[in-house]
Amino acid sequence: MARRKTKRRIPYWVSYSLMVGSLLAVTGYLVIEVLPARYILTADLRESGISFPTTADALAFPMPTPEPLIQPPKEAPRTVEPKPGPAELLWAEIDPLLADRRYGEAIAYMDRYLLDHPNDLSVRRERARSLALAGDTQAARDAFENLVDRTDSPLDRLSLARLLRDLGDVDNADVLYRELIVERPSDLELRHEVARFYMWAERYPEAEEILRTLVVQAPEVGIYRLDLARVLYWTDRLAEARVVLAGITDDSSEAAEARALDEELANLLRPPPEPVPEPETLVEQARRAAAEEDLETAGALYARAVAETPEDQALALEYIDFLQYRLEDHVAAIAAIMAYEDGFGTNPDLSYRLAELYMWTGQEMEARRVLEALVRDHPERADAWGLLGDVYRYADERGKARKAYERAVELQPGETHAAVGLPELDRLHAQTVAAREPIGVGPKVSLFSDSDDFLRLDIGGTAAAWVSSTVALNLTAGYRRLEGIDLAGIDASDDGYFANLEVSRWWSEASVRTAVRAGVDHLGRSGTEPTFGLSIEKFGSSGTSISLRYDHSPAYLLAATLESAVAEVVADNVEVVVLKPLGEDWALSASAEVALFDGGGLTNTRTGGGATISRRLGPLFSAEFSTRLIGFSDPAPVIGRRLYWDPTLFWSNTVGLSLNRFPERGLGYRARIIGGAAFSDERDQLETRWVPQFGLDAGRRWLSERTTLDLGAFYRQSREDEYSAFGLHLTLRVRP
Known part of the structure; x- marks a missing residue:
């Protein structure tokens, strides 16, 4: 009997799983390796106006070495030229303008661009900076404040602080600087900038505090020491400033400035040389003689000094004071005042004194002439009106005297001459009536x-x-x-x-x-x-x-x-x-x-x-x-x-x-x-x-x-x- 051949059977689920796995592997390879290299990177995709052109060839599968056959040349692959986006077009337009400092034209381009792209922060920053450079400080301030509101960026806040500093808005700039220091405590350059801001604002204690901290944290940085020495110099602590400068090494870039400042400090701290006594001038001799009560000698010396330097206005006034108040030579004082007015013109204070001297020497008509001219040219002088009232009263022109006194009181309540003259006019009035009226029984x-x-x-x-x-x-x-x-x-x-x-x-x-x-x-x-x-x-x-x-x-x-x-x-x-x-x-x-x-x-x-x-x-x-x-x-x-x-x-x-x-x-x-x-x-x-x-x-x-x-x-x-x-x-x- 023939032997029966037995058939071997594979389970269905195994074959199905193998088929699905093979398909997934091939698909994954195509998606991950082949397609991105060949299709995605050559698709000319753009984001926010910036293009990413490809320069890489597509990834090819390994191919067997072909047989040496004569083949026709392949057609060269086509290269797609990338198109510039709106941002690239804007920068291409404004870069030359900014380089030529044509800020107004550049700002106009940026304003038109921002109408369509309001969220482009780079352009907004450049616009704010250009406004500041163009001198439109208020618009620049508004632009930087708008950026800070949008971004709360430390960079934008620092730019705003600098602008406020340059505008002289010290208080608001100080607020921003302090916030930035708290946020960036390890930023030494920022702290140095703030210290220099305080130096510029003449807020020396705050500048000194920051600079001393910087010197401790970075003792090898010469500029920190140099600025601290300057602050100490400006606050009259010269010896301390020299101690700080001693820490700057000779190979530091600030060494030359430090040496110059140290020499200046050394000169200031050096005691001045003993003055060489100079011979006394005529004026000094006159003053010494007056102090020693040798008034006759002092008067002669003053007269010589005035004669030798007739252009010295202060000396002429000093000589007048000496004659009137120390020597009490009223006639000579009158002559000196008249000589002063001939050389330097009229002086209302001297004119008043001249009128007083005329009164004291019995020259009432001259006093009247001077005072009437004085109140005509300087009607605001209450003392002149009061003294003129005295002149009129002494001349028995009582109506004019009362008007002058009343004008003096109007200008200065309680004016000295009027305070005496008005009651005296009332007394004279009653006395005159009593004397001229035959009153009696x-x-x-x-x-x-x-x-x-x-x-x-x-x-x-x-x-x-x-x-x-x-x-x-x-x-x-x-x-x-x-x-x-x-x-x-x-x-x-x-x-x-x-x-x-x-x-x-x-x-x-x-x-x-x-x-x-x-x-x-x-x-x-x-x-x-x-x-x-x-x-x-x-x-x-x-x-x-x-x-x-x-x-x-x-x-x-x-x-x-x-x-x-x-x-x-x-x-x-x-x-x-x-x-x-x-x-x-x-x-x-x-x-x-x-x-x-x-x-x-x-x-x-x-x-x-x-x-x-x-x-x-x-x-x-x-x-x-x-x-x-x-x-x-x-x-x-x-x-x-x-x-x-x-x-x-x-x-x-x-x-x-x-x-x-x-x-x-x-x-x-x-x-x-x-x-x-x-x-x-x-x-x-x-x-x-x-x-x-x-x-x-x-x-x-x-x-x-x-x-x-x-x-x-x-x-x-x-x-x-x-x-x-x-x-x-x-x-x-x-x-x-």
């Missing part, structure tokens, strides 16, 4: 008699008086008796009463007085005539005055005849009187008047005027010369008798000698004698004549704080027919 008796048998007796006085700082009231009243020849040519008399109220007002620092008068004059035979008048008086400096007065009254007060009283002649009289001192010893007075006599059927005009010039001969005596004119336009009316004396012209010229002694308190006296001649043209004379003139005056006055008693008498001889007149008066006035 008491009797007054006066008697007038002449050789024409006319007599007038007044018994009355001030019945009431009141005065304030600006207004005064004065009421006078009394009894009056007249005796003489009436119109029938016989002896007669008349009597009655009179009363008058005057209200006066003072203006402009008691330099102007105005007054209004009203009253009544009553005689038994002649009746009652109202009286009234106006007057204004102006009192100037140094006793100058001018007055204008108008009065309406019975004419007998001017004509001195009973006939004019009986005929009821009235008069309207206007008179001007001027008084003017002419220096210390001379004085001039002048007057002019016009009176209208109305009565007896005629209005007649009497005009007159005169002048007196006097000279003081000593403390008691004075001499005078007087001239006076009087004349009527028409003859006086005749009603049985001529009503009053009516010369066509009467011109009197006299000389006189006076004795006056009136102390402020107590008993005083006066006496006066005059003599001369008058040119007389009487209407009832056929020719003009020269008539002798003679007169005597005498009086006593007793004055106390509240009481004034005045007694006086006079005698006159003038006119025709040996006409004479005499009079007496007695006045007692008691001030309330």
Whole structure:
């Protein structure tokens, strides 16, 4: 029997696994080895504009060595040229511009690029740097701050800190530097940069702290030691700086600078040589002489020094101070100030001192000239206004003085001159009003008699008086008796009463007085005539005055005849009187008047005027010369008798000698004698004549704080027919 052949069977799962494993191995090899080399690296893939071109050949499987056959040449593989991305194109455009410092054009390119690629931080950094280089610091700061907000990168924060440092924003730069130091404590170069930042900002203690730490951590680095030595030098620790410099080796790159600084420090620490005494200059000799109180020698030396160096302005001022304050030679100081102003021009402080010196030497007009120019050119000078107020006050120009004082107080409350001058003006005002107002209550008796048998007796006085700082009231009243020849040519008399109220007002620092008068004059035979008048008086400096007065009254007060009283002649009289001192010893007075006599059927005009010039001969005596004119336009009316004396012209010229002694308190006296001649043209004379003139005056006055008693008498001889007149008066006035 044939033997049966047995068949060998392989399990299915084994064959299937072998097949799958083979497929996976071949696939993995292709994916990992073959495909990347041949396809992926030659696919020209790009990321963010940067290309990665291939230069490697595809990986080939091992091939058997071919048989040497003649084969046609293979076609060369094609190379794909990579295309530049947007970033590469941008850098290609802006690199030449940045190299040429054409930052504005480069910034414009970057701005357009960032519109499409806002997240390209490299371009943003270059833009911020370019803005700073272009000088647009605010835009650069905004750009760096934007980068810091985006990245919080230490590099961006360091760039921002440097920009803030260059902009001078020390505080904000300091904050960023401190944060960076905390984050990078081992970065020595960063710490050195911060130390130099503090050196630049002159914050030497902080710079020193960092530099000392750097020297400890890296003692071999010369620049750290050199900067620390500089900080010590700038803070006046020269010896410490030399110790620090000693640690810099000769082979260090900072050795030359260190040696130069060390030499400078050594020179500064070296004690200075003993000074060689120099000979004293004239100024030094003058100062030494002044210190030794040898003022005469000092003055001579100063004068020589000023003469030899007239261009030395400081020396000229020193010489003025010496003359005024040490030598107290005010006249020489005035000359020195004037010489200074000739050489160097006016100086407001010196002008003020010059005015003071003029005041102290009695040259008030010069002081006034200087001060008026000073306040014109420098109206802000309160002291000049105050001193000018003193000048005006001393000149009795009180209105101007008050204005000057008030201007000084306006500029400087409590100004020295005004503080004294304003109360003094108030005192002078009250004193002037009291002295010039006849205020007081008491009797007054006066008697007038002449050789024409006319007599007038007044018994009355001030019945009431009141005065304030600006207004005064004065009421006078009394009894009056007249005796003489009436119109029938016989002896007669008349009597009655009179009363008058005057209200006066003072203006402009008691330099102007105005007054209004009203009253009544009553005689038994002649009746009652109202009286009234106006007057204004102006009192100037140094006793100058001018007055204008108008009065309406019975004419007998001017004509001195009973006939004019009986005929009821009235008069309207206007008179001007001027008084003017002419220096210390001379004085001039002048007057002019016009009176209208109305009565007896005629209005007649009497005009007159005169002048007196006097000279003081000593403390008691004075001499005078007087001239006076009087004349009527028409003859006086005749009603049985001529009503009053009516010369066509009467011109009197006299000389006189006076004795006056009136102390402020107590008993005083006066006496006066005059003599001369008058040119007389009487209407009832056929020719003009020269008539002798003679007169005597005498009086006593007793004055106390509240009481004034005045007694006086006079005698006159003038006119025709040996006409004479005499009079007496007695006045007692008691001030309330």
